[in-house]
Amino acid sequence: AVHRYAVDGVYAASGWVADSSGNSSVSDPVAVVVGGRSLTVTLRANATAPAAGAPVAFSATVSGGVAPYEYLFTYGDGTYLNGSRSANATHGYPATGGYCANVIVTDSASPADGGTSAEVAIGVGGAPAPTCPNETSPLTVRADPNPPVRDAPADFPSLFQVVGGTGAPTGERLAATDPYIGACQCTIFRAPGTYTVSLTATDGIGEVASNATNVTVAPALTARFAASAMSGTAPLSIAFSAVAAGGYRAQATRTQWTFGDGTGAVGADVQHTFDAPGLYAATADLED
Structure with a gap:
């Protein structure tokens, strides 16, 4: 009216x-x-x-x-x-x-x-106190408009925030273009792709609010690391290489190498010389 x-x-x-x-x-x-x-x-x-x-x-x-x-x-x-x-x-x-x-x-x-x-x-007279409609603000579902891209399997636990409304909330329901989300009522996306996900909330007097956002899931990041030699006499010069696959804008050129002798390097193809005899653990780290 x-x-x-x-x-x-x-x-x-x-x-x-x-x-x-x-x-x-x-x-x-x-x-x-x-x-x-x-x-x-x-x-x-x-x-x-x-x-x-x-x-x-x-x-x-x-x-x-x-x-x-x-x-x-x-x-x-x-x-x-x-x-x-x-x-x-x-x-x-x-x-x-x-x-x-x-x-x-x-x-x-x-x-x-x-x-x-x-x-x-x-x-x-011993009756329970009622839920009085003290709505200080409308029931609202806030959605993260730009969630970060994550590699599969990916969890997005902070996509939504429910605020306002009257009384205790009576329900929240997730839905997505990936049917698994509606089935598990979780935000875990198992396969790469771009998905629309929504949350519908209901408050204590039946008011309903919803919101939606998009998430992007990249293929799982994999990498292959190689060394031109595993042993030899000092001084020993070894070529290290990295090849990346999957991930979100993964670049092998950002591989961080640690050679186990206190030194390191960054790159897809790096060269290092071990001057003293010994056993060294060389590692590589790549993030997308």
């Missing part, structure tokens, strides 16, 4: 729904501030698990705006305290159940500023 407010002010907006059997429900109100600024409002209760009928003391605090303030307390059981000039209110819940209480505050500025508190969950 869309509504246009013609006059500046702070309005308490709520939704009401009814089914064909005559059952109905109304949401707790939220503040719609027209012309003014938003206030930061906090609501606290001295008991969140009271017995039925026991008084619960609510206290509201406001940051910003112009005093004095006017308060609309909503207790979540269909009752309200409207037009109060006191930041404190007391309410007893007559029936066992879970309730969500909040408060809307309007200040004395012109045009008026206003704000809504987060909802406080109250479990009465």
